[in-house]
Amino acid sequence: MSSVKPNRGAIAAGHALTAEAGAEMLRQGGNAFDAAIAAAFAACVVESSLTSLAGGGFLLAHTAAGENRLFDFFCQTPRSKDLGRFRDGSLCESPDFFPIHANFGDTVQEFHIGQGSMAVPGAIAGLLQVHHKLGRLPLEQVVAPAQHWATQGTEVEPFRAYSFQILAPILTATAAARAIYAPEGKLLGLGDRFYLHDFAAFLGDLVRHGADWFYQGDLARAIAQDCQAQGGYLSLEDLQTYRVIEREPLAVTYGSDTILTNPPPSSGGTLIAFALHLLAQVSPASTLHCSPRHVAVLREVMGLTNLARQQGYDDYLYRSDIAAEFLSPTHLAPYLDQLRASLSQGGSKWGSTTHISVVDGEGNAASLTTSNGEGSSYIVPGTGIMMNNMLGEEDLCPQGFHQWPTNQRMSSMMAPTIVLEAGKPRLVLGSGGSNRIRTAILQVISNVLDFGMDIEAAVNAPRLHWERGALHLEPGFDQAHIEAQGITCDDECTWWQARNMFFGGVHTVAVGADGRLSGVGDGRRGGACVVVDG
Numbered sequence: 140m141s142s143v144k145p146n147r148g149a150i151a152a153g154h155a156l157t158a159e160a161g162a163e164m165l166r167q168g169g170n171a172f173d174a175a176i177a178a179a180f181a182a183c184v185v186e187s188s189l190t191s192l193a194g195g196g197f198l199l200a201h202t203a204a205g206e207n208r209l210f211d212f213f214c215q216t217p218r219s220k221d222l223g224r225f226r227d228g229s230l231c232e233s234p235d236f237f238p239i240h241a242n243f244g245d246t247v248q249e250f251h252i253g254q255g256s257m258a259v260p261g262a263i264a265g266l267l268q269v270h271h272k273l274g275r276l277p278l279e280q281v282v283a284p285a286q287h288w289a290t291q292g293t294e295v296e297p298f299r300a301y302s303f304q305i306l307a308p309i310l311t312a313t314a315a316a317r318a319i320y321a322p323e324g325k326l327l328g329l330g331d332r333f334y335l336h337d338f339a340a341f342l343g344d345l346v347r348h349g350a351d352w353f354y355q356g357d358l359a360r361a362i363a364q365d366c367q368a369q370g371g372y373l374s375l376e377d378l379q380t381y382r383v384i385e386r387e388p389l390a391v392t393y394g395s396d397t398i399l400t401n402p403p404p405s406s407g408g409t410l411i412a413f414a415l416h417l418l419a420q421v422s423p424a425s426t427l428h429c430s431p432r433h434v435a436v437l438r439e440v441m442g443l444t445n446l447a448r449q450q451g452y453d454d455y456l457y458r459s460d461i462a463a464e465f466l467s468p469t470h471l472a473p474y475l476d477q478l479r480a481s482l483s484q485g486g487s488k489w490g491s492t493t494h495i496s497v498v499d500g501e502g503n504a505a506s507l508t509t510s511n512g513e514g515s516s517y518i519v520p521g522t523g524i525m526m527n528n529m530l531g532e533e534d535l536c537p538q539g540f541h542q543w544p545t546n547q548r549m550s551s552m553m554a555p556t557i558v559l560e561a562g563k564p565r566l567v568l569g570s571g572g573s574n575r576i577r578t579a580i581l582q583v584i585s586n587v588l589d590f591g592m593d594i595e596a597a598v599n600a601p602r603l604h605w606e607r608g609a610l611h612l613e614p615g616f617d618q619a620h621i622e623a624q625g626i627t628c629d630d631e632c633t634w635w636q637a638r639n640m641f642f643g644g645v646h647t648v649a650v651g652a653d654g655r656l657s658g659v660g661d662g663r664r665g666g667a668c669v670v671v672d673g
Contacts, residue, residue: 143168147500147673149656150174151646153189153493153571155667156293157182158660160284161497162669164276171497172200172273173281175505176266178495180285180342182509183524184335185293188302188310189493189511189571189664193519193526195261196509197401198269199388199555201564203502207399207557211384211548212265214258214529217372218380218546234541235370236531239308241513250513251531251540252309254371257515258529258549259381267350268383273503282342289339289523292332298640298665300329306513309528315518316525338523354378361520371517372530384548388557389462391415394588396565400556402462406448407554409462411577414444415584416466420475421482424589429601429616431624432482438626439481441578441605443474492553492571493664496648498656500673504564506555510571534574552576558584564650566594571664572643578604579643587649594649598659602642605630613638640664 146168150161160181161174169177175198182190190196195213200206222231234255241248270278295303303310303326310320319335320327327333344352353359355378363375389402391412398415401408417440426432447465464470492510497503515528529535535549536542543549554576558566566587570579579602586597601615610630612618618634621627635641644664649657660666 145671145673146170147656147671148174148498149648149658149668149670150178150495150497151648151658151660151666151668152178152495153182153644153646153660153664153666154185156185156284156288157493157495158667158669161495162671163284164281165499165671167276167280169276169281170274170501171499171503171505172269173276174497174499175495175507176270176274177281177284178497179262179266179507179509180282181288182493182495184285184288184338185299186493187335187525188299188306188514190509191511191514191525191527192262192266193260193524194509194511195258195527195529196265196507197405197551197553197555198265199399199401199506199557200269200273201399201504201557201559202273205562207388207390209386209388209401210265210269211386211405212261212268213405213551213553214261214527214549215377215381216258216530216543216545216547216549217377218374220372220541220545222367222370222372231370233370234372236540239312241305241308250309250528252312252513252515252528253531254366254369254515254517256512256528256531257366257371257373257517257526259373259377260527261381261383262509263345263353264350264381265383279346282346286339286342289335289342292334295327295329295331295333296665297329299333303327309514309516312516313518315520316516319518319523335523337521341522341524354381358519358522362526365517365520391466393419393584395560396588397559397562398556398584399559401551401554404548405551405553407552407577408556409465410444410448411554411556411581412462412466413447413471414440414577414581416471417443417474417478418581418585418589421478423585428586428590431617431621431626434603434612434616434621435482435624435626437582437603438605438610438630439478440581443478444577445606447474492573492576494555494569494571494644494646496567496569496646496658498564498567498648498650502563504557504567506557506567506569508553508555508569508571510551510553554580556580556584558588566647566649568645568647570643570645570661572641574606575604575641575643578602579645583645583647594647594657595659598645598647598661601638604642609633611635611641613642638663
């Protein structure tokens with residue numbers, strides 16, 4: 140009989156096996172950070188179309204001692220835009236960078252992939268740095284669930300089959316990717332078995348040799364050589380100089396709670412904070428949830444947040460005082476005036492990202508969001524790991540493709556978030572979904588803090604998203620009543636027939652006033668939650 144005392148906790152994630160990997164760390168006496176890291180490694184197997192060790196992310200940590208820290212291990216732009224030479228010695232005059240089209244049924248999106256779309260990956264460095272600083276269990280234990288599922292294989296469930304189908308042009312664009320996702324010539328589908336044998340072996344080497352094995356050694360050289368010979372920007376120096384950045388989280392007061400989220404240079408957290416400042420001034424709790432006025436409030440807040448972003452936010456994104464300037468009363472004032480005026484008148488992308496939320500019985504909390512873009516289709520030789528396509532993400536390259544500034548941490552919409560009540564975790568949440576990340580998180584926070592919903596109701600409530608003159612609404616809103624109020628008349632309006640991953644995947648855990656732990660994995664992205672009793 141084991142003498143290890145389990146650590147009470149809860150974990151919500153994008154797949155049942157992702158959540159189970161983290162829960163197993165808690166059962167073995169690990170803390171929330173062990174659980175989050177184990178879940179992240181497992182997600183690279185069972186959510187491999189959403190995340191990868193050759194992508195990037197952020198982990199927001201709240202420790203039992205009351206320390207708050209944001210680990211930024213998102214992708215970095217290359218140090219140079221120079222291309223190398225093809226293997227025949229001729230000069231690479233243009234990058235290996237090309238569009239593919241992903242069919243979502245109701246809409247088709249264009250993504251760009253190839254080696255010219257690859258930014259410097261940070262996930263391996265970040266996960267191992269968090270483990271070194273905050274974890275408790277040996278790394279060998281932490282990677283064991285991922286190794287097990289990579290070797291034993293997992294059955295492709297409906298959400299993963301849907302993901303594979305949408306991303307088929309990426310998952311089959313190279314021979315190495317086809318060997319994983321279409322091993323017998325046909326893309327894996329529902330009920331098929333998915334294996335990552337090379338990845339399991341890679342994790343064993345990572346345990347033995349550490350992150351430098353990836354960033355400094357033969358793998359780094361292989362990636363750099365392939366890029367230089369096939370139209371990519373990455374160099375050996377890019378990989379060897381990558382560093383994790385530890386930041387002070389952005390803290391926002393909302394009512395009596397404190398909301399911690401991702402600070403600049405990433406955009407998502409600051410834009411959530413901006414939206415919360417607006418929302419706090421119009422008393423959403425005084426409206427009926429999903430009513431025409433509630434829709435009008437959210438639509439206007441989202442629209443004004445987008446407007447504020449367009450009116451200069453990106454111009455001073457990398458200033459040290461961006462958050463203070465952007466959230467100052469002076470800057471907020473005209474947007475608040477516009478919000479009140481609009482409401483007084485009576486109506487007026489896929490993101491290949493996943494999220495993990497963990498709380499343990501000691502008071503530690505981890506909110507971890509990771510992404511691979513949609514993936515570049517390039518597989519790091521011998522590892523089973525697909526590299527990111529962050530340089531091919533339109534929202535991450537606002538000045539246009541190949542116009543990115545060199546050697547700079549890329550901005551992201553990812554916004555791992557923790558809500559503190561009296562200094563203790565109340566909610567831990569985050570989401571995937573590209574530009575929908577911030578609106579999904581905003582709505583769940585408001586559902587709990589403004590409308591008093593329990594966490595399951597808050598996550599499952601219908602969502603809306605407004606962007607660029609287009610309003611999207613999930614089932615649950617009264618279409619006839621809302622249209623009769625004229626709220627959607629100025630928008631291109633889409634009334635979705637079912638809940639969809641378009642609206643994010645807000646995997647959330649909560650701590651009740653009595654200390655009871657609960658959580659929910661957002662069904663829009665196949666999520667799951669496990670509660671471990673100590």
